[in-house]
Amino acid sequence: MKEETAIHVENLTKMFGDFTAVNAISFDVKKGEIFGFLGANGAGKTTAMKMLIGILTPTSGNADVAGFNVNTQPESIKKSIGYMSQKFALYDDLTVKENITFFGGIYGLTRKQINEKRYQLVEELELQEIVNELVSSLPLGWKQKIAFSVALLHNPKIVFLDEPTGGVDPITRRQFWELIYKAANKGTTIFVTTHYMDEAEYCDSVSIMVNGKIEALDTPKKLKEQFNAESMNDVFLKLARG
Amino acid sequence: MSISVQNISKSFKNKTALSDISFEVKEGELFGLIGPDGAGKTTLFRILTTLLIPNKGEATIANFDIIKDYKSIRNNVGYMPGRFSLYQDLTVEENLEFFATIFGTTIEENYDLIKDIYVQIEPFKKRRAGKLSGGMKQKLALSCALIHKPKVLFLDEPTTGVDPVSRKEFWEMLKRLQTKGITILVSTPYMDEAALCDRIALIQDGKILEIDTPREIVKHYPKTIYNVKAANMYLLIESLNIYKHKYSVYPFGEFVHYTDSRTNFNPEDLKLYLKTKNLKNISIEITQATIEDTFMELAK
Missing domain, CATH: 3.30.70 (Alpha-Beta Plaits)
Structure with missing residues (x-):
């Protein structure tokens, strides 16, 4: 695998019985790229993502994630990536501080490293007032911003974000994307799914999955040219309507 | 007025969920409640569907008072909560029949109203609701909310987490329901859906920021x-x-x-x-x- 490729996927396939959820998909994600992984509900995005983060074994095909093979080294993948989704982000009945300590421990950081990271994170996100509050008492937007930072605690090479901004208010949604840009600018590869088509425009590359296959993959600009569309929303409607 | 809300406030312990909410929805209108998670939309829906009592204020739905006439309201409204709340271990058909029976009607009697939506899931009518895809669950939930021919339909974030194609189809269904004279109150965190409503209320932190037609609301923007x-x-x-x-x-x-x-x-x-x-x-x-x-x- 080349140095500059963060994710390399080749004919990755997953079948459940005789249903093909992911049908021989292939693509590359470059290091430091923001890669938008789009598709209709039920197109196979979540199944594909589960294979890439090492928690679901492919039926056939192959993928290298952060230099590790999904078939033979899923445990090494888990250590090299960060993950957050709307459903799984932080523990509601722990405080912000406890969450940071807990996830730092899970990711194998030393107590000293955890303390340093926590200090840094509190400064950056201005969490001084809420660091000892239970996560359940925080607005969704705050939770998601903290969860993203927690997913970055162990300096992962790649972060997987599964609909991180669903239901978040428009201002916080934009602040969240500024955090994404910042991380990508520092060289972290971002793999993100979203149903907000304006967010698809923020990505360097966008793939669109339809019925288990990747039907389009390019920069937002080229996709719009290719489909003669005004916006990514139009591209999506033209492709996924079928 | 189909929905009339006056000075509704609601607090939970020391947290204010809604403060002094007032608005009116005309008969046959498609009215949108636009705001992010935590704005108070669900609390408002629960009050208007008589599942929660406000601390202050009054409201009527189809001219019935939400406190005094709560039983009449329940017979006259359809409610699709944000969280899927049909019976997961009943089939599609059984769920629909169950809701029809509860309201003292039959599927046949109001089939006309749900036909458009129900035909799309009818091929799966023997499947358990828990085994349906997200889009199909949404269509079943809407069918169940409509089966007793309600005067007012309450839809709490029906399109959250739904992809743009299914969202577009869902809004087309709402437009068709509107032509049948049903008043619709719908909430959404997607601002682009606001343009599809007749009038909208922007809501954040339990307060209404503005109420108007989508066209007028953007005209009020103060800067270039x-x-x-x-x-x-x-x-x-x-x-x-x-x-x-x-x-x-x-x-x-x-x-x-x-x-x-x-x-x-x-x-x-x-x-x-x-x-x-x-x-x-x-x-x-x-x-x-x-x-x-x-x-x-x-x-x-």
């Missing part, structure tokens, strides 16, 4: 918005954020929406400044405000 674009998006946002004359800087797809704090703003000044930040391919053009711009300005 510029679409700014450059080769490096991250650097562009960073540079605009530290520009001393900026009023607001919000990424909007491939552009940044920029407003300036000066009244005599000249885009050329900004261009010069951005050039000093080593930005390339800079373009600055006037653009129209969207509902999202208005929302962010009001919510600031």
